[in-house]
Amino acid sequence: MLSAPHGSFCAAEAQLDVKLTTKPKPNRHPKILIYKVTIPYPSPPFSSYSPLPPTELNRSTHLLFYHTTTNHTTKMQSNAGWDDVVKVGSRAASTRTATARTSSAINAAQRAGTIVGTEKKYSGPNSVAGTEGQRLTKIDRENEVAPPKTISMDLGKTIQKARMDKGMKQSELAQKVNEKPNVINDYEAARAVPNQQLLGKLERALGVKLRGKDIGQPLGGPKKQ
DSSP: OOOOOTTSOEEEEEEEEEEEEOOOOTTSOOOEEEEEEEEEESOTTOTTSOOOSOEEOOSOOOOOOOEEOSSOEEOOOTTOOTTOOOOTTOSOOOOOOOOOOSHHHHHHHHHHTOOOOOOOOOOOTTSSOOSHHHHHHHHHHOOSOOOOOOOOHHHHHHHHHHHHHHTOOHHHHHHHTTOOHHHHHHHHTTOSOOOHHHHHHHHHHHTBOOSSSSTTSBTTOSOOO
16 A cells, blocks of 8 residues: 655656456456556565656555565555555465474473373384385395306216226216316206206216206116015
8 A cells, every 4th residue: 555645755657557356256267457546656566667758746555456576475455444554475374283202392282271182102013014015025026037056066076086086087987978177067067957868878977967856866776586
């Protein structure tokens, strides 16, 4: 609201168009009323308007207007009187429910009488999730291929013992089964992936069982009496 009492100062005047938007009713468009008013110049925020020839004000000029800035908006009220003051942001903030987590905060709320309700949470035995699902998820998300299963160390030692009992070198055993010596070395060191066809050749060359039950026993089994 702007006020200029009689004889207070001499200033230029500017004519402005003021738009008054009424609150629309349901299913109707808002009404926009345009008024031409005269206010003292310079008077913020209208200092950018070009003034008319200066005249001396002989009365008080009052105006309610839309004043929009980056921070707030002063809205014209159609039912406001000339001497009523429009306050910006005069609405009370909505109340929020705060949660007191410490004993001191709870005691202070009790003394003030602002406690709405109390609730105590307990952690049961099932509150902690199991780790098995996490482990399976980690395995499922891994992009690396799992290494193949190799023969056991006991089987490798059995092959080595049977070869030494026959008095053969790794190269000689490899020649009998038509393989390279490094393949025999991998089998005896338990680094090789089991191959059923090669294990059958080794059984026949060494004369011992290398598959199934009774590993290390003679291939033909005990003779019947």
